[in-house]
Amino acid sequence: MRSSYRSAVRAPIQTVINVADAVLPGHRPVSGQLVRRSLWGALPSTPAARPDTINRLAITVDLDYQKDTDVLVRLVDLMGRCGAPLSVAAVGALVEADPDPYAYALAAGHEIVNHSMTHPDNPILNLDEEFWNLTKERIREEIGQAQRVYEERLGIRPVGFRTPHFKDTHKMLSVLSEFDEIRYLSSVLATTSPLGAEPYFPSAADRTWGQQLSPVESGDRVELLQLPLTACPSHRWSPFCSWHGIRDGGGQGSGMHSLAEWEALWARMLTDRTDDGLVVVYFDPHDLLRDADTEAAFERMVRLAMSSGWELHTMADIAEAYRGLATSPERSGVSS
Numbered sequence: 001m002r003s004s005y006r007s008a009v010r011a012p013i014q015t016v017i018n019v020a021d022a023v024l025p026g027h028r029p030v031s032g033q034l035v036r037r038s039l040w041g042a043l044p045s046t047p048a049a050r051p052d053t054i055n056r057l058a059i060t061v062d063l064d065y066q067k068d069t070d071v072l073v074r075l076v077d078l079m080g081r082c083g084a085p086l087s088v089a090a091v092g093a094l095v096e097a098d099p100d101p102y103a104y105a106l107a108a109g110h111e112i113v114n115h116s117m118t119h120p121d122n123p124i125l126n127l128d129e130e131f132w133n134l135t136k137e138r139i140r141e142e143i144g145q146a147q148r149v150y151e152e153r154l155g156i157r158p159v160g161f162r163t164p165h166f167k168d169t170h171k172m173l174s175v176l177s178e179f180d181e182i183r184y185l186s187s188v189l190a191t192t193s194p195l196g197a198e199p200y201f202p203s204a205a206d207r208t209w210g211q212q213l214s215p216v217e218s219g220d221r222v223e224l225l226q227l228p229l230t231a232c233p234s235h236r237w238s239p240f241c242s243w244h245g246i247r248d249g250g251g252q253g254s255g256m257h258s259l260a261e262w263e264a265l266w267a268r269m270l271t272d273r274t275d276d277g278l279v280v281v282y283f284d285p286h287d288l289l290r291d292a293d294t295e296a297a298f299e300r301m302v303r304l305a306m307s308s309g310w311e312l313h314t315m316a317d318i319a320e321a322y323r324g325l326a327t328s329p330e331r332s333g334v335s336s
Ligand SMILES: [Zn+2]
Pocket: 062, 063, 064, 115, 119, 164, 165
């Protein structure tokens, strides 16, 4: 992937963007939309190098509803039986409402990840906003208020951020730079990232996408590492997640696999990704613990990964491992 991503992924995407902008006069330029609603305007010219021969797997969970909080203790106990860590993407408002399960997860050694204060476009907490349409001031509130809640209720300030609904916006980079403790984000799908599965530092200095796609503001932080999410082997436009895989009645694109099929896809994905040495997946806890069969299948999946050579790590630990060898703009002498 490293040697071929430029020709295999990036060039065709740029071509599609250019053609779309040329043939759709009067419409908002596709390139402009991508810059506003992604981090594509901030791509560096090279992804980060795999640091060593260790195969790293991050199991992350996004808790968007109280029903996810309600099963967190059971999930922590399941992971404890396996001896495996979790990265827990927590919504500030839900932590404030019911902090004890999150404190339990933290005490068991799991990581808490900032998933915003109100999760814009959440039907219960904040139906009226979408993350990629927020002003910088609102983004600052969403990230900062959540950091304060974690600090007050749990005694920690998370080092990672995951965008609600993965609705990245370029504006968030400079806002995230105001939070010195935040070291990484995980908000892009590996198969739709022009840089593929490998982590990268969104760069303020690089302009290789051309002027259309690089309105990167000076002062944007460049040492924030992006950890892409791994896709379903059968559906490259969807992450390997429980909503896509097994959710009942979740709308279009959800529940695409039987439980048995999903478990088999897990094994296939781990085999497919061995050369990359990195898998990042996310699940909704209320899906994993919806019934005894699903819970048992998930536990088998965790144990299969561990017995087939994958080391489970938090995203924070993975970010630090890649940070050691990744080519950041500062390292290559480019100042922002
Ligand atoms: Zn979410």
